[in-house]
Amino acid sequence: MSLEAVARKDFQDAVRSRWLLGLTAFFVLLVSVVVYLVRPGAGQTLSTSALLGSVFIRDALVTTLIPLIALVVSYNAVVGERESGSLKLLLALPHSRADVVFGKVVGRAGAIAVPVSVGFLLPGLVAAIGPLSLRPGTFVGYILLTLLLSAAFVAIAVGFSSAVASNRLAIGGAVGLYFLFVPLWGAIQFPLRLYLGTGGGPSWLPIAGSELLRLLRLINPTGSFKIVSGEFVSGTLFAAGQAGSETAGQYATQMEIAAFAMLVAWLLVPPLLGLWRFEGADL
Amino acid sequence: MHDSYGNVCRVTDGLPKSKAETGGIGRYMAAIELDGVTKRYGDVTAVRDLDLTVEGGEVFGFLGPNGAGKSTTINMLLDFVRPTSGSVRVLSRDAQAESVAVRRRTGVLPEGYDVYERLTGRQHVEFAMRSKELDGDVDAVLERVGIADAADRRAGGYSKGMRQRLVLGMALVGEPEILILDEPSSGLDPAGAKEMRDIVRDEAERGTTVFFSSHVLGQVESVCDRVGIMREGELVAEDSIEGLREAVGGEEQLVVTVDAASEEDLEGVRALAGVSSAATDGGTVTVSCESDAKTKVIGALEDAGVTVKDFSTEEASLEDLFLTYAGGDGAAAAAKSDDGGAAATDTEVAE
Numbered sequence: 001m002s003l004e005a006v007a008r009k010d011f012q013d014a015v016r017s018r019w020l021l022g023l024t025a026f027f028v029l030l031v032s033v034v035v036y037l038v039r040p041g042a043g044q045t046l047s048t049s050a051l052l053g054s055v056f057i058r059d060a061l062v063t064t065l066i067p068l069i070a071l072v073v074s075y076n077a078v079v080g081e082r083e084s085g086s087l088k089l090l091l092a093l094p095h096s097r098a099d100v101v102f103g104k105v106v107g108r109a110g111a112i113a114v115p116v117s118v119g120f121l122l123p124g125l126v127a128a129i130g131p132l133s134l135r136p137g138t139f140v141g142y143i144l145l146t147l148l149l150s151a152a153f154v155a156i157a158v159g160f161s162s163a164v165a166s167n168r169l170a171i172g173g174a175v176g177l178y179f180l181f182v183p184l185w186g187a188i189q190f191p192l193r194l195y196l197g198t199g200g201g202p203s204w205l206p207i208a209g210s211e212l213l214r215l216l217r218l219i220n221p222t223g224s225f226k227i228v229s230g231e232f233v234s235g236t237l238f239a240a241g242q243a244g245s246e247t248a249g250q251y252a253t254q255m256e257i258a259a260f261a262m263l264v265a266w267l268l269v270p271p272l273l274g275l276w277r278f279e280g281a282d283l
Numbered sequence: 284m285h286d287s288y289g290n291v292c293r294v295t296d297g298l299p300k301s302k303a304e305t306g307g308i309g310r311y312m313a314a315i316e317l318d319g320v321t322k323r324y325g326d327v328t329a330v331r332d333l334d335l336t337v338e339g340g341e342v343f344g345f346l347g348p349n350g351a352g353k354s355t356t357i358n359m360l361l362d363f364v365r366p367t368s369g370s371v372r373v374l375s376r377d378a379q380a381e382s383v384a385v386r387r388r389t390g391v392l393p394e395g396y397d398v399y400e401r402l403t404g405r406q407h408v409e410f411a412m413r414s415k416e417l418d419g420d421v422d423a424v425l426e427r428v429g430i431a432d433a434a435d436r437r438a439g440g441y442s443k444g445m446r447q448r449l450v451l452g453m454a455l456v457g458e459p460e461i462l463i464l465d466e467p468s469s470g471l472d473p474a475g476a477k478e479m480r481d482i483v484r485d486e487a488e489r490g491t492t493v494f495f496s497s498h499v500l501g502q503v504e505s506v507c508d509r510v511g512i513m514r515e516g517e518l519v520a521e522d523s524i525e526g527l528r529e530a531v532g533g534e535e536q537l538v539v540t541v542d543a544a545s546e547e548d549l550e551g552v553r554a555l556a557g558v559s560s561a562a563t564d565g566g567t568v569t570v571s572c573e574s575d576a577k578t579k580v581i582g583a584l585e586d587a588g589v590t591v592k593d594f595s596t597e598e599a600s601l602e603d604l605f606l607t608y609a610g611g612d613g614a615a616a617a618a619k620s621d622d623g624g625a626a627a628t629d630t631e632v633a634e
Contacts, residue, residue: 002383005413009399009406016401085397089450091363092391093414094383282324282364 002095006103007110009090014073014111023069027119030061035123048135049233051127052142058229062146063222066116067182070153073112075174077104078161078278087283101275105158105267109151116146141232149225152266156221159270163277185220192216214255221266224259231256312375314339314461314492315360320369322355329355331516333369337494337509339460342487344503345496347513353496354394356513357465360494361391374460387415390454394465394496398446400439404430407438411453419456428452429478443470451482462486464495480506537577539568539584540593548587555579 014020034056051057078101081087090100120143160173193213217223231237231251238256251259315337322330330352337343347353358364359371362382371378373385398407408421425431428448433441438449447470454462464483468476483493483506497503503510504524512520512527520527544563552561552568557576562569568589570580577596584591 002414002416005410008413009402009410012406013399013401085393085395086399088363088393088396089398089453092361092386092393092396092454093411094387095414096383283358 002099003103003106005093006090006095006099007106010077010104010107011110014108015114017073020073020111020115023073024115024118027065027069027115028122030065031057031119032123032126034061035127039127048138049235052138052233053230058226062149062229063225064182066146066150067153067222068178069115070108070112070150071157071174071178074104074108074154074157075161075170076167077108077158078274079164079167079170080161082165082283083167091283097278098275101158101162101271101278104161105151105155105271108158109147109154112150112154113147116150117143120146138233138235142229145225145229145232148263148267149221152221152225152263155267156270159272159274162271162274165281181220181222185216185223189213189216218255218258218262221263224262224266227251227256227259228263312339313337313372314341314374315343315494316370316372317356317359318370318372320356320359320366320371322352322359322364323367328516330359330366333516333518335511335518335521337492339492340487340490342483342493342506342508343495344507344510345494345513346498346500346503346510347496348498351513352516353498353513354465357394357463357494357496360463361386361389361393363393388460390456390459390462392447392450392454392462392464392467396450398438398441398449400437402438403435404438404441404445404449404452405434407449408452408456411456415457417457424452424456425449427455427482429475444472444475447471448475451479455482455486458489459491461492461494464493466497467495468497468499535572535574535577536597537570537572537580538595538597539570539581539591541566541568541584542590542592544568544584544587544589548584548589551583551587552580555583 034054035051037056038051038054078087081090087100091097095103120139124139156177157174160177161170164170164173195209217227228237238253313336315335317333317335320330320333321328333352333356335356345353345356355364359366360373360378362379362385365379374388376385378385402410404425405421408424412419412421422431422434425434428451430441430445430448430452433445438446441449447467451464451467454464462483467479467483471479483495487493487506493506495503507524509521509523510527511518541563543565545565546563549561549563549568552558552570555572555576557573558570558580560571561580568584572580574596581591581594
C-alpha cells in the first residue's frame with residue numbers, strides 16, 4: 001500500500017535523526033527524575049495512579065513536553081522535503097499527495113512513539129523492581145494514550161507543514177501553535193475560570209459560563225488528554241453512572257466520549273486542511 | 284575535429300518507431316501528448332502553447348538552454364506543476380487526474396531532487412520497489428547503475444554522481460514503460476555520462492519510451508531518434524538531428540592547407556555559386572560551401588596561383604546548429620570535453 005510505503009520510509013528516516021536520539025535520552029532522563037522525586041518513603045509503596053496523576057508527569061512532562069517534541073519532530077515533515085527537493089523523489093513514485101500527507105503523519109507518530117515508550121518503560125521497569133507497585137495494564141494504557149496525544153500534535157504539525165511553502169513559515173507556525181495550545185491556553189483559562197466559574201458569565205453568552213469552560217478545555221488536545229487519561233488512570237473511563245460527580249474531579253461519560261472524539265478529530269482535520277492546500281500547490 | 288558527428292541516431296535499429304510502422308496499436312501509441320500547453324507563474328510565462336507528441340518506443344531528446352521551460356514541461360508530465368491551460372497526456376492518461384496511474388508505469392529522474400541523507404542506497408531502492416508494489420533484486424539494480432559497493436552506506440555521503448546513479452536506479456525499478464530523465468548527465472563524469480547513455484540505449488532496445496532533457500547536445504545526439512529544442516518557453520524545432528542539419532543548410536566546411544594565400548586569392552572562390560563564405564590565415568583556407576562546390580573551390584584556388592597541399596571536409600557543426608536554434612545571438616559559452624572515445628562533443632549554452 002502506498003501510504004504504508006511512505007510511512008515506513010519516513011519512520012526509517014526520522015528515527016535516524018539526531019534530534020530523535022537526543023529527545024529519547026532527554027525524555028528517559030526526565031521520567032527517571034520524576035520517578036525519583038515522587039518515590040515513596042521507606043516501607044511504603046506508590047500506586048500507579050498516584051505516579052501518573054502526579055503534577056510532574058501529567059502537567060510538566062506529558063502535556064507540556066510531548067506537544068513540543070511532536071512539533072519539533074514534525075514541523076518540517078512535508079515542507080522540509082519540498083525545500084530540499086526530496087519530495088520530487090517521493091512524488092516521482094506512484095504516491096498521491098494524500099498518501100504523502102497521511103503517510104507522514106503515521107511515520108512521524110511512529111518515530112515519536114520510540115522516545116515516548118522508551119522514556120516511560122525504562123524508568124518504569126526500574127521503579128517496578130523497587131517500591132512502585134505497578135499495574136502494568138494501567139501503565140501501558142497510559143503510554144498508549146500519551147502516544148495518541150503525541151500523534152494529535154504530529155497531525156497538527158504535518159497539516160501545517162503541508163500547507164506552507166517554506167521551512168521558515170513552518171517553524172513559525174510550530175512555535176505559534178505550541179504557545180497557543182500550551183502556555184496561552186492555560187493563561188486564558190485561569191482568569192476565565194475565576195470569572196465564569198463563580199458568576200455564571202455574561203447574559204449575552206448563548207451557553208452557560210461553565211459550559212464555555214468545558215468547551216475550552218475540550219478543544220485543546222492537551223485538555224482532552226487530561227480528561228481521558230485522568231479518568232483512565234482512576235479506572236472510571238467510559239464507566240456509566242457517574243454523572244454529577246464532576247466536583248470530585250471526575251467527568252461524565254459524555255464528556256469523556258467528547259474528549260476522546262476531539263483527540264481523534266485533531267488527528268484527522270489538520271492533515272485534511274493541509275492536504276487541501278498541498279493538492280493545489282505547484283512544487 | 285568534428286568527424287565524430289557521423290554517428291547519430293543509431294539506437295533503436297529494428298524497433299518500430301512510429302504509428303506508421305506499427306499501425307498505431309499496442310504500446311507504440313503516443314507515449315506523451317502535449318496539446319496547447321501553457322504554464323504561467325504570475326506574469327512569467329514558462330511554457331507557451333506547446334504542442335508535442337512523443338511516440339511509444341521513441342528516444343526523444345528535449346533540448347534547450349537553462350530556463351527555456353524544459354523542466355517545467357517535465358514537471359507537468361509528472362503533475363508536480365499544473366498547466367495554466369492545455370492538456371497533458373502520458374501513456375494515454377490524463378497527467379493530472381490519473382497521475383498515480385501514470386507514475387506507476389513511469390520511471391523518473393527528476394531535476395533538483397535531493398536524496399534522503401540518512402537512508403542507505405539499498406533503502407532507497409527498497410522504497411522505490413515497495414512504492415511500485417513489487418519485489419525485486421535490489422542488488423541487481425544497484426549493480427546496474429554502478430553503486431553496488433556503496434549499497435549500505437548512507438546516501439548523504441554520496442557524491443553528486445553517485446546520487447544521480449542511485450536515483451536513476453530507482454527510476455529503472457519495475458521496468459517502466461516510459462523513462463523521464465531531466466538532465467540525467469548532470470554531475471556525472473564523462474565515463475558516467477557514457478554509462479548513462481548505454482543504459483538509455485538498453486532501455487530503448489527493450490521498447491521503453493525515453494524522454495530526456497539536456498542543455499548538453501553531445502549527450503542527446505548519439506542516443507536519440509528525435510530532438511525538440513525549447514527556447515524561451517516555446518518549441519522552436521522538432522526533428523531528427525539529420526533533419527535539423529538539413530534545415531540549417533546542409534553546408535560543409537572545406538579546410539584547405541596551402542603554401543600561402545592572401546585575401547585577394549579568395550576573391551575567385553567567393554564568386555563561386557554555392558559558396559557562402561571563405562577565410563584564410565595564410566596557411567589554411569576555410570570555406571563554407573555546398574558539398575558539390577568543393578571541386579570548383581579547389582580549382583579556383585589553383586587558378587589564383589595558390590598551391591594546394593591538402594584538404595579535408597567537415598559537416599556543419601552540430602554545435603553551430605544547436606546555437607542557431609537555442610542560443611539566439613551567440614551569447615553562448617562552449618565547453619568541450621572528450622568522453623573517452625564515444626561520439627560526443629558537449630556544447631553548453633549559458634543561461
